Amino acid sequence: MIVPVTRPLARYVVSTRLEDLPAAVRHEGTRAFVNWLGCVLGGSGEEVVGRALSVYGNFAGPAQSTVIGHRLKVDAPTAALLNTMSNFAHGYNDTHLATVAHPMGAPGSALFAQAERQRVSGPEFMRAMILGVEVACRIANMVFAPPARAHVGLSAHGVTDGIAAAVATGCLLGLNEDQMVWALGLACVQASGLRSTFGTMGTKLIAGHAARCGMLAAFLAARGYTCSETPIEDAKGYAAVFANPPNLPAATDRLGEQFEILKVAYKPFPCGVVIHPAIDACLTLAGQPGFSADVIERVELRVHPMTLQLCNRPEPRDSIQALTSAQHWIAAALLHRAAGLKQGTGECVRHPAMTAMRARVTLIADEALEGSAAVAVVSLQDGRQLDAAVRQSQGSLERPMSDAELGDKFRNQATLVLPSDQAEALLEESWRLPELTDVGAMAARYFLPGK
């Protein structure tokens, strides 16, 4: 007896109106947009994006959608790919904490790209974003959240982002239920991503690629390109292939009552979310009166085992490797009393003082700790010890970033590529997403030549 997954999800998506969603969920749609756009702007200048553009640009189609931060237009799926890469470039984006997936970059970029091709209102954008995130996170739960178990090498966001993009794009295209079933299947068929690439440019391709694939899944389905009825749940399907065991009921449990977007956190620090509690603990220590990094002899961090599994990288060599180096960010928090964009640069990564500090760090996996917790113990040269324990780190579901904090994060990112008055105007407009009549019109006003 197979638990139905694909069709119930498709039916839910096509039958759900924005007004069916609670106000808190709708507001999260706006916050998602603000965070998505800030991260795209902030990451757009990274080398990895430029290098991808230099390749994809050779094969790109008609000038349909904007490559944000690059002042040019390419075909919509390629724009979605590149903007998603920008969104991920600093590792500053968003996290579905139960699965460590990052569900907003791909649908946000797919929606914005399509919003330059058809008039999409703010509410339409929000609905599509919320539903794309909802479906993708439920599928992530089905594969990655206990009691489901997936191989640690399988990229959680890689194999779920495309589904989010497909659903979101499908909402804008007005897919019917059958078409949405096919779109889900066609996204599953293209789902990919391995963690063995983490710490290289390869990892940044994963999400961008997924965004493009997901968009195309929706367009194919809209043209009647069929897929199977049960691509997710059947014996040769997505769930069985990617998880052992999968948790099929998680995909539809309390669908329409519980909302996954409320379980997606925005990152206060530009690195892997499993590093955040350790950063928070170290910032707490570094903020104590009289603290001096100069006299640190040894740093011990007790962390959730997932931190070591994903981010145990004692000697990062560049900014990309630093994104998944717990040691780097612990050192930065202690040495610089900060964990922002500046601490993620190659310059900071390679500084001798950082190398020395990272060498003093020991990570200890502690099964008893929650994912949002960490304990830091710093031993000083004079024999004293300082310690700090964090139960709910900044940016966790219990201590989410406020709208004001999201705004500050946006400003820090946007001003890397926009004059500050434009960044401010764009932020203000982004918060007014629920009232906008044409989201794509932002592109011409802020992101194209002449602006």
Added chain:
Amino acid sequence: MIVPVTRPLARYVVSTRLEDLPAAVRHEGTRAFVNWLGCVLGGSGEEVVGRALSVYGNFAGPAQSTVIGHRLKVDAPTAALLNTMSNFAHGYNDTHLATVAHPMGAPGSALFAQAERQRVSGPEFMRAMILGVEVACRIANMVFAPPARAHVGLSAHGVTDGIAAAVATGCLLGLNEDQMVWALGLACVQASGLRSTFGTMGTKLIAGHAARCGMLAAFLAARGYTCSETPIEDAKGYAAVFANPPNLPAATDRLGEQFEILKVAYKPFPCGVVIHPAIDACLTLAGQPGFSADVIERVELRVHPMTLQLCNRPEPRDSIQALTSAQHWIAAALLHRAAGLKQGTGECVRHPAMTAMRARVTLIADEALEGSAAVAVVSLQDGRQLDAAVRQSQGSLERPMSDAELGDKFRNQATLVLPSDQAEALLEESWRLPELTDVGAMAARYFLPGK
């Protein structure tokens, strides 16, 4: 201790010249080209290709490479995608028998697309094709051939075709060893495909998508887009994620001494290769003097278990479902005494006499049978039984299709879209691949407007 895989494969590829390969292997490169091109021509008119073109065409880039059978040019990776879909459309292509992968469609299409952008000689094409197939089949062995074991739902060609396309394209681009390592990793990151889509248009997307992804992996690597050193073999890599257990040594065992292209068979029948022994047994029966399908009461086929695992589909509804319906082809062989393109059409699939005959077929999995064997027992209305046993079916490695048979297959396919004199000239030119100085020049002569 990790068994090295990625770098040894990359090193082998970049250091191997065509003249290092045995004559039989080189000739197989020509046969692969003939079979690849015939299958592309033959499948190009299928609805699934046209529907994909109607979507990908909206986003396609500069007119770089020909969509064979459609008399137009699009960007190279999109052309590779569509031509690969044509190559797969009739399920008539090629099979790596140890893994049921189909390793030639993607690299063939990637190479031809690129050969329209840079001058590629026949020998260069052959070298790239042979090495792409070599690496992809070795990786297929690593994941799918016992003692390795992968989930039955994972598409063997889906997760290996892109690797073949990446290596093949990388050969034309002259990637150095490091770049080839990255190209392999970037192909692995995009590797995807689920068998839950079999029997729908979704399944045809898998190979085409892989071709495009593989090509882009090579182009990215050529531009210095990095990936990791051990994307295949490390603990979070391709092998560990896709197989449990993988067989890492199979990837490099006797590399340069044994050649996988010699283990790739060309299909004599346009359907899943695991159905072929059953077809052969039924054609043997149907060819006996006095045989009449009208008096058949019951048909029992003893087959390798894989036949049931992949192609147990008693009631196919259309030509795509028929591709993976053993019952359909058994019925066709008995009723029509043939198993060619005509028996794969929707018209044949839906004919009431075929429906009735399929209903008489029982498949029995027999662990004792080799993959190339089958036993057919037909019970007649008068109580008599006829039987036929096939040990090595047509198209198996022991009974490979001859060059002449490949030529006949090519003619049947090519004449679906070309006048017979052109088909004949193209076939003759294709056999002269080792002497050609510019493979891509074929496109203008045979496949573009005016021709």
